[in-house]
Amino acid sequence: MTTVQERPPASESKPRTITRRRGRITVGGALVYFASFFLALLWLVPFLWALSTSFKTETEASLGQPIHWIPEDWSIEGYRVLFERGDHLTWMINSTVVSTIVTVLTLALCVLAAYGFSRLDFPGKKVIYGVILAGIMVPPQALIIPLFDVVSALRMVDTYWGLALPQVVAPVMIFILKRFFDAIPRDYEEAARLDGANHLRVLWSVILPLSGPILAAVGIFTFIGSWNNFLWPLLVGNDPSIMTLPVGLGVVAGGYGLLYAQNMAAAILGALPLLIVFMLFQKQIVKGVAGVGLSR
């Protein structure tokens, strides 16, 4: 297949030093930079336009023509109304709670299970692992109808647990983590085991410290996925007090009508939390995707 050798993910290779670096600037190089910059700017247009609209007065925003990128009449009215109404804050808290539950539980359960599948032998192991792997192929959306039935039988409709627990089921994370654990050389744990450490201890103090980037990647992608999940929270969180941000914005804010400045203020506030998370963890996200080894 490829000439590149597959490295065990554990051996964290330093970002390769640029071997092709040359001192001079070529025409092709300049062209690449110019094209990249232009495309990146183009990709930001929707954000910038939303940001610009959100600081206009409703009159200026709805007028449309001529297009003003810089508001003629700066206004924070859109934001003020949102904060006064307050439901935006409720949704944001709900999203934070649900996504945190999902992320923490996913990490905890998947790490435990992946360690079990990677390092321990027990009856039924192959069958259980096979059934879990098969789950990767199941689109969650195709399950919503019976899943809703199960969750309402458990009396979890309109609760945080009803929103969160079905999202914890992420077979692909088991697969990714097991593959990663499998590649960690066992010599590391032998020493710890000889010192009398049990499996939980080995997992905690030998395996986990070696798995930083991959745990970050799994955690961040779980969080993003859960934060942005729409269909399931739409079904299970009918009560406005339990709605998550995407559902609240889609269902309630969609009914604000033609208040463009206010709508765009809501959009900006809705985009902000994860944008900040992304900027903070950008390195880990890119590194994590590489470490997951999915792409090789």
Added chain:
Amino acid sequence: MTTDTETPAAAPPAAPPPAQTASRAPKRRSWLGLWFVLPFTAVYAVFMVWPMLLGLYYSFTDKSLTGRPVEWIGLANWSEAFGDAAAWDSLWNTAWFTILSTPPLVILGLAFALLAHRARKMGWFLRLSFFAPFVIPVSVVTMIWIWMYQPDGGLINHYLGEWGLGGDRLWIFQEDSMGPIVATTVWWTMGFNFLLYLAALQTIPGEVYEAADIDGANGFQKLWGITLPLLGRTTALVITLQLIASLRIFDQYYLMAGGGMNLSPEHVAIQYIYNAGFTGLRVGYASALSYILFVFILVVALVQFRLLSRKED
């Protein structure tokens, strides 16, 4: 082989006589492993395996959301589903969306990753710009794009008109076509493919290119002869993930069709299932439809995977 390396480690902390350990270790170990996987397996069984079995059972009944007693009706739901023109229509729409959205999502993801890989000094800015839309909630995305698509005062029609491109007559931006949904989706989710490609590019060692440099290959030859072939497996993965994701379209269609886009009452598959179950209250029928969609996605994914992996060899 696992067992070999682990045998000494299985000794309990108290370190009883070695002979005893050897005989007791396998048994203890087996129970232990089950405990490790039990929490996940339990949640998985309740929220994945059970609903799947339940859905299969419901598809043979007249189960309703109203809660009246359930009756076994055999294959009635299935034969109705296979003869339901609107259901096939929704499936076709889903396939159409997938056909339209997959090529730009994969090609742009690759192209932008190649650019960002070359333009390292702008790396931070490019990653931010190309990937950021992916972390934004779908309702925010559709709010912004519906606003940009506005026939009057919307950004897109304004510039299309200004540049002489015929305003809203350009097909991709026509309000009642799949075009706007595709454009919005490409902007929103391209970043994920971009990131997968970017990560793959970073694992290609620089030495690979050195031989080509010595041979005097130009940039295009290196791209075509070295980089793209090395990205083969990544491309297979990206296409598979993209097909599965596109076939699941619901969120943006639901929000945009209900949010001022002038979309015809055609539905996409998930929306049709959703309506059958939650508006029509027919859980049994919706379950049968779900299974048809599920099998459809499975077949597409498997066929595509087979095709691409054969090409690899």
